[in-house]
Amino acid sequence: MELATLRDADFSLLDEAVTDWSTLVKSLEELKKDAEDNLHKGANKADWAGVNAKVSKEFIGKTAGEFADAHTQAKSIYQILSDTVGELKRYRRQLVDAIEGGRKKKNLTVIGHEGGFTVTTNAPPEARGAMDQDNEGDITALRDEIQGILDKATESDNSARTVLQALADQSELGFSDASYADRDSAAEALKQADQLAALAKKDPDDLTVKDFDRINAGLKKYAGDELFAERFATTLGPKRTLEFWAGISDPNRGNWELGRDRLDQFDDLQRNLGMALANATQSDSAAMADWKRTMIDIGDKPVHGNQGGPMGFQVMSNLMRTGDYDDRFLKDYGTKLMATERKLTGNGEHPNFAWRQGPATPWLNRIGEDSGTDPLTGYLKGLSNSPDAATDFFNQRFISKDDPDNPFERDTDGNGRKGKVSLSNFQYLFEERDWPKESDSKGEDLHTGKNNLALALEAATTGHPAGELPSADTPPHNAQQAKLMESLVSSIADDPERLTDSGYMSDSIGQITSEYLPDLNRALSDVERDPKSKDWHDIEKLHPIAGAEAKLAHTDVTKLLFTLGQNEEGYAAVEVGQKDYMGRLMDYHLNPALPSDRQVSDNYQLLVEQIAGRSGEISGTLGLGAQEAIGQEASDKDKSYEHAVAQRKNMISGTVGTVVGVGTSFIATPWVGAVAGGSAGTVTSAVLEEVFKDAEGRAREEAKITGGRFWQEGMTRNIDITQTAVRAAADKYHTIDPGDAAMAAREANRQGYLNARAIIDGQTPGSITNYS
Secondary structure, X not given: OOHHHHHOOOOHHHHHHHHHHHHHHHHHHHHHHHXXXXXXXXXXXXXXXXXXXXXXXXXXXXXXXXXXXXXXXXXXXXXXXXXXXXXXXXXXXHHHHHHHHHXXXXXXXXXXEOOEEEEXXXXXXXXXXXXXXXXXXXXXXXHXXXXXXXXXXXXXXXXXXXXXXXXHXXXXXXXXXXXXXXXHHHHHHHHHHHHHHHHHXXXXXXXXXXXXXXXXXXXXXXXXXXXXXXXXXXXXXHHHHHHHHHHHHOXXXXXXXXXXXXXXXXXXXXXHHHHHHHHHHOOOOHXXXXXXXXXXXXXXXXXXXXXOOOEHHHHHHHOOOOOOOOHHHHHHHHHHHHHHHHHHHXXXXXXXXXXXXXXXXXXXXXOOOOOOOOHHHHHHHHHOOOHHHXXXXXXXXXXXXXXXXXXXXXXXXXXXXXXXXXXXXXXXXXXXXOOOOEEOOOOOEEOHHHHHHHHHHHHHHHOOOOOOOOOOOOOOXXXXXXXXXXXXXXXXXXOOHHHHOOHXXXXXXXXXXXXXXXXXXXXXXXXXXXXXXXXXXXXXXXXXXXXXXXXXXXXXXXXXXXXXXXXXXXXXXXXXHHHHHHHHHHHHHOOOOOOHHHOOOOOHHXXXXXXXXXXXXXXXXXXXXXXXXXXXXXXXXXXXXXXXXXXXXXXXXXXXXXXXXXXXXXXXXXXXXXXXXXXXOHXXXXXXXXXXXXXXXXXXXXXXXXXXXXXXXXXXXXXXXXXXXXXXXXXXXXXXXXXXXXXXXXXXXXXXXXXXXXXXXXXXXXXXXXXX
């Protein structure tokens, strides 16, 4: 910064800018509050239907989020400007005081010129030479003082410009949610990013334990900082990023002391590095766009070039196990990854030719026990945190039936002749891929890849990250999600061993199924989906769906439920979900205030019978699956089922009230919580309290039972819980006598439960009237 620039600076325009930003921050704070309280919360409580349910509600939620981001970004800019203006004013005062002090006390003058300044004795030009020599010490001291002030002012100005530019680059459209209380904290984040990237660029042989500790601690502290993450990733670069993690993981390349002294912290470094990179990919900066493009380009190339080593995809995919990566990046990455899979496996025909782990292959994964050699394992874990990218990925085509090198043939029309078929990524991964075999430290088979596949499918079909329950902001299922659900159900029905042979996937598949219960209940009606049919319109009203419907076949649903019932976690997810859904349907349809265009019938007994019957069939089919798993010999295997049901209570935050909502907008899924609904509904609270209490009690019993007894006792419990639901709804609305309602529900639920066995056995529903 030039001396004259600081000394003669007019801060009035900057002061006005700071004042304007202060006003803007206050205005945006009010807008943010209004958007959240009035728009967002109001939208979540509203009773949406049709296009509004699919489009308007989600749009309002995103708009409210933009107001919040706008406020955050404006506040950060205000703080940075305010800090910078205050500092520059202070440095100007220091500069003026220094110049005045030199003039008055030392008879020195300061002359500014382009490119610098001169300190000299305040004397005629012809006398300055000698006098300057006599005052050399004072001149040097004043020069150094002034230069120090100018250096600090320059640093303040440059850091503000750098930080403001970085903030602006974060989001190409809309606003960034990067938040900073002051200029210095943002500048420090960028400084740390540069320093840590420089350390990570070192040759792995030269990386010391001290370097490792500093990088790991820095990434842990700053991984969630948007400016840090973008600067660190782009400064390190995609190639050096891969070389860094591959070098750390390879004992033949890195400093042997790291493996000796820090091996137990490699998992932390992998998590922290993955989180930072994920955060970085959310940036819209030009440098980050180039980073993402280059990372994908080098994915199918050896990390160490002519020296070999793992492929880029193998290294990067392991860093995707943590964090929320940018959707567009994940989609493009997945497209190139699957192209590489086709190339290395001969379109999937020779899977053992790809991603093999050899004696010299570095152990690229430190989170869990799998080696990380198969890049799909880490990539699918990344997809499980990014629902939109996951949906897009699974619906992409893996191979076309017209491809001359397509090895996949199936009998698609039942004529006994096979022909080539097109496969989606879902079909290839779920049905055809021969996953690389790995074992843990005890020699037991690992199934991390397929388990991550189930997690990614959970995100792809539900619209929220795997392992979470939907919130009030989770959009209704869209057409692509529903299409994938149809494929999943059809695939399991076509070959149930695809799930029973991989029971560890059942918790995710069970959760998926629990979020499509309205679609399942429609399928159980056996009413033809005819838009002109009154019967079908009645089914649509009986089981309303806000978004796109997964169009399922009754037989496929039965096979899915029977298969899920053979795993306690899959059983628990659907059984608890169905009880909740049944209770809310009772509450919904017995309410006399339900608008007439949504009423199925004014015959409330008929409604009770319809709801209770289908609920009974679902529970009965699940119970038959459990009976199959428990077996004929008396054992305590049923305890694992009861315990799994009881554990669902812990999953939903330990209280029934957090899983149920009130209001008709929540009838389309059984898992949206009271976060938006306000409080737990009377009916659903009563139902789930009894479900969990019963399961917790039975899990503590010492008696050993057979699978048959489990199914029989399940019928009695199912009837009791259904009666609890209908009595609560009848008492609440007085639209039907509670006793009559309970009797109708009991008989319909019992018949539905028995029908499950008839359907499984291939008999006509309703033909069994007694079972012992």
